[in-house]
Amino acid sequence: MRKLAPYFRFLVILWVVVTVVFVSLRLTPGDPALLLLGPTAGRQDTAERLADIRERYGLNRPIIIQYGIYLSDIVTADLGKSNRSERRVSELVKTAAPVTISLILLSMLLAIPISIYLGLTAAQKRERPYDRSVRTLATLAMATPSFWVGLLLVNFFSIRLGLLPPSGYIKLFVDPIGYFSHMMLPVVTLALYLIGTLTRFVYTETADTLEQDYIRVSRAMGISSKRILFQFVARNSLTPMIIIVGVEVGTLIGGAVIVEEVFGLPGLGRLLLNAVLGRDYPVVQGTVLSITVVVILLNILAEFVYKLLNPRSKI
């Protein structure tokens, strides 16, 4: 029974997310049928068309029935069709997901080594100008709005230098060079925030570890400080980072919405944002559900890896 608990928890979280999204969408003002017709939807001669739309997308049914249909569709792995484009939600998510996954994965690949290096070295040079600069810059990176950073990067690298494209997306397998050149600015923009957060985390953990007795002993034994830092300290202070990275995925998806908007990337964030603005219920529900599943799975994976590396933990 205890072994089944994590699965049960997983299902409960999913159910809560699905229900909260369903209910909050219906509580938000704005009628999807009106949005489809525009400002002339109020005319008497469009009343019939409005009724057609409501009927076609099941918007005229009682909320509880809509909810029941939605839940039963999820169980049969059917995310439904967009109210606007009539495309299958699963197809829309499938097209948009690789963009967001690339963006997040590349940002992590860029941010993690940099944060580790900066965090470790700053902690070692505590209270020296290097440490203060790193910490200040890390805070700045966390506090600077991605939207602004993005525009600044475009201004410099695309307009001034003409080196990198300011927007758009090319699939990796279609044109790898085009893919990387299009992803570079968005990845740097998103990674900057992550570098800020992770550097501060690594710094705090390392500073704590450096105070431990075994480090003092190692120093007394004459082991070089570089070796102490990158072999002994790193191992202890970096393991908790796995959990943090898992948690940060959720935050990064939030950041991806903004970055995708600035760089015109057709990812999940943009799909979700436009669906919310257009009150495209099935797309919002389907996208949130997919993101939730991925985030939960990643967090479970992070916990698993952490346990593997640190068998004594009680997470």
Added chain:
Amino acid sequence: MFIDKIKSFLLTGTVAASLTIAPISAIADTQTITVGLSGDIDNFDPATNQLISFQAAFATTIFDSLVGYDSQLNIVPRLAKSYNISSDARIFKFDLVDGASFHDGSPVNANAVISSLKRSAELGGVFGGPLQSVEKFEAPTNNTVKLTLKSSYAPFLTALTNVAIIAPSSFENAVSAPVGSGPFLFESWTPNDSIILSRNDKYWGEKPAFSRLIFKPIPDPQVAMTNLYAGAIDIVAEPSTAVIAQVDTSKAQVIRPSGSNSIVYIEMMGTKGTLANVHLRRALAHGFDRETIKSVAYGGQGQSEASPLPTSSFVYTELGGYPYNLEKAREEFELSGAPEGIEIGLEVLAGFPEAEQMGRVWQASLSKIGIKLNVVVSELSVWLDRYVSRNYDMTWNFFGVSPDPHSFFDVILRPHLSGEYQNQKVIDLVKEGIETSDNMKRKQIYAELQEIMVKDLPVMAVQSRPIASIANKSINGLELNPLGWPLYAQSSKSN
């Protein structure tokens, strides 16, 4: 040593990264024109998508209509090479161009055109609505379409400019795969990324000078402009008023139409009934400082007139209106009997900063006569909810008035006429206006209607909206009509 390893790793990474950098080359391609749109399009059915941005992008590219507009909004033949209208504006006969075909290869003949028109009539709405007045659809020959209306309808030809003709085979899938007969054919749509059209090499008319037309949704105006300056797009189709004023003309060109038929209105009669008293509406109008609003909100551009019709309309009448005068505003306010300190809400749509600026200027003036104006900015879905149910004190709105004056009375005024603005005289005049085919008589009718509009103020005209497209200097021959539709097919791109 470890640090050295990390250093060398980072260095290698940088070198590898810099090798992947490819210079931007999109602009060098003179066969592709890329346009930034303010939002994505997800419904490509011209009979059901009534959004202005959809019309502006596709009415003259993917689709053809029987008649269309030139850059001055004159009605010109398109799929109908000629037409004949009976003197009572009841029978409309169209001779179709020879050799036109839809993008699926099927011929554009009388039967196909009639099926498409009937479908539009069935779907109704603003575009298809006028077709519901057709009593008989006939095809006397394979190339002639004859439409007999139930009664005279003078604006019918103008109404047909908005009715796209689509291939009968595409009726079912028009939302996602439109098939028209225009100079470009629909190739693909990737949500939130691009809409790709390619040249219709079998187009019956003059073929475009370039082979691909790509639309990219870029909602943020600042991002759109950075993309334009960087050369990733060639044209920003619908820049906001503030953006037009900030264009760096050393890098890009601003393309304006000969005039603007896009008029900004304040609709003053909602179901809340706050402004039911005409004196209160007049007080608000006298407190509306047109000069300041024009210079603050619209950068000094556009024409600020009392008439709700554009100055280019053949029935336009110059009227005195309500000059900015707080004394008179106070007098009218007192006549209205409304309490001192009354709160009035003004609904404004987000994404139009000029509308909010207008509201702020108005707010400051009205506060001097004891009226508290609350400017409420809402996103589209919320604004639309209130607009359609008319659940407001007053609302900002704008509309592209077609060359026939009826379009204002049909689209903007009609909901009020069946609601809070009860005026039989106006209803009769509007009916007379559409049933009269003689232009001199129509002029008189619409002159009277304009006078009543200004006197009663169910809707107050603010001014014409400055409309433009912003294009890179490599774009040639692009023109906009006064509705703000860029005529893409006639443009070209040089190196």
